[in-house]
Amino acid sequence: MDRIVIVGASAGGLTTAETLRRQGYEGTITLVGGERHLPYDRPPLSKQILSGEWEPDRLPLRARGDIETLGLDLRLGRTATGVNLRDRTVALTGDGIIGYDALVVATGVRPRRLPGCDGVRGVHVLRTLDDALALKEQLTAGRRLVVVGAGFIGAEAAAAARGLGLDVTVLEPAAVPLAHAVGENVGQTLTQVHREHGVDLRTGVMVRKILSRAGGVTGVELADGRVLSADVVVVGIGSHPNIEWLKRSGLPLDNGLLCNEFSEAAPGVYGVGDVARWYNQLFGTHMRVEHRTNAAEQGIAVARNLLSEDPQDRHPFSPVPYFWSDQYDLKIQAHGYLHGHDEVAVVEGDLATRRFITAYRKGDRLTGALAVGVPPRALRPWRAALAAGHTWDKATGASAAA
Structure with missing residues (x-):
């Protein structure tokens, strides 16, 4: 495998490249990014950057020297316009056609x-x-x-x-x-x-x-x-997944790049981050998660699976998704997949004090937990229960409906 092309130079794309190097891959890694900035962190944009708490120089995910150490073929300010699966090529604005042995799609989303x-x-x-x-x-x-x-x-x-x-x-x-x-x-x-x-x-x-x-x-x-x-x-x-450039490729597209449990959309083509809609075996459903933590974790998983010589050595990407939000003095944190829930219950604290944990049920399964105003450690038992696939009754017992 001589060249891996990663389209998308944000958290998911960069983490994929870093993991490939850590796993010993010595071939060419082409990292394509539509922006001219080095890969940077997005969650602070609507929080610390807008409030003035941070200056933009705090956003880069890695120092320039650390990125240079990776030895990447870095193509910033370039946009992918198409993929040819038969020839294993990607078309880029300004750079023509480049070949790949494996392709990672990490193009994220854009605002509606x-x-x-x-x-x-x-x-x-x-x-x-x-x-x-x-x-x-x-x-x-x-x-x-x-x-x-x-x-x-x-x-x-x-x-x-x-x-x-x-x-x-x-x-x-x-x-x-x-x-x-x-x-x-x-x-x-x-x-x-x-x-x-x-x-x-x-x-x-x-x-x-x-x-x-x-x-x-x-x-x-x-x-x-x-x-x-x-x-x-x-x-x-809301947002649209950036998949227009893939529409003539023959890749499966359905509210994102549709992937299997290994985040693979087609032989040698993988999805990472906000654009990927993959099958999460833990929750038994396809999901597309627009959160930075998921993008990084998926990049690690894809890099390892991509380099596996024996398909039996690959591991499904089955995480417990996590996201957080800062609003005024409130810290909101959540684990799991809250969308489409059948029931919500307050399991710790109460809503009036704005210090509480709520649990989410889909069918007979615990599928999520959200906390407001409590330390991260308070959610750890709930994350563990989600990772273990606990039933609702086992995880919550008797609780008051929220």
């Missing part, structure tokens, strides 16, 4: 956008360092910010903006923000935290369009005709 607001000054999405720096420049005290979408990105941006003294309104079409993921009562608790910090959080509202004048945003028009003035708008309405 509202129609009609491309190029309008003051309208922002939040995915890249450049996105975060452009938004940060406009977050000055006294300005009016409207956040469209009360998911984790929107909530974190709203919290950072309130800390900087902006007048913040958050618009959410659902009756309870994040209810589909964390449950209605937990969603209501987090909503109340924002309102207590002065955020005008409006639920059950739809945005009709972004208003602008002379190329700059002036407000947001709601579906019922009401208009909210705005100096800055953040659009946080």
Whole structure:
């Protein structure tokens, strides 16, 4: 195996490259990245970077010297435009066609956008360092910010903006923000935290369009005709997996690059990170997880499986996913797969104090646990129960429904 091509130079792609070297691979590793920045950490963009707590120089995942030590064929500022599975080649903007013996797809996701607001000054999405720096420049005290979408990105941006003294309104079409993921009562608790910090959080509202004048945003028009003035708008309405460049490849695509339990989409082609929708044997379902920890863990697993000479030596990638969110003084942490749950129960603490752990059931299985305001060690027994595949009854016993 002479050349491995990794398309995507964020946490998942870089970790894959590092693991290949640690496992003794001496061939060429081509790492392709659409941005010109060296690989950097994304979670702080909506937290420490927006709040001003960090400067951008704290974001790189590795020092330049450490990356140089890996001996990578680094292609930054390049975009993959297609794959030919028969010839085992990848087409890159500016670099033509390059061959591969194994291909790792780690192209991540991009933010969904509202129609009609491309190029309008003051309208922002939040995915890249450049996105975060452009938004940060406009977050000055006294300005009016409207956040469209009360998911984790929107909530974190709203919290950072309130800390900087902006007048913040958050618009959410659902009756309870994040209810589909964390449950209605937990969603209501987090909503109340924002309102207590002065955020005008409006639920059950739809945005009709972004208003602008002379190329700059002036407000947001709601579906019922009401208009909210705005100096800055953040659009946080979800994401699309970056799979368009694969559409003519013949690779299986379904809300991401569809992979088996080994994160393999086709012979010699693997998926890593936000773009990969793989079969997690532990939970018995395909899942696509948009969190940094998962991307790094999957990169390690893929590198090892990719180098396995005997297919019997490969190991399924069956993690307990983990994510966290910082909003004001609250630390939110979760293990497992919370989406599509059938029941939520408070198993420690209580919602009123905002120091609690909730457990999530799907069928007869424990599938997730979320903590607010408690130290990480408090979640360790729940993570262990998830990793062991415990039933709901075994993990929780009698508990009050949340």
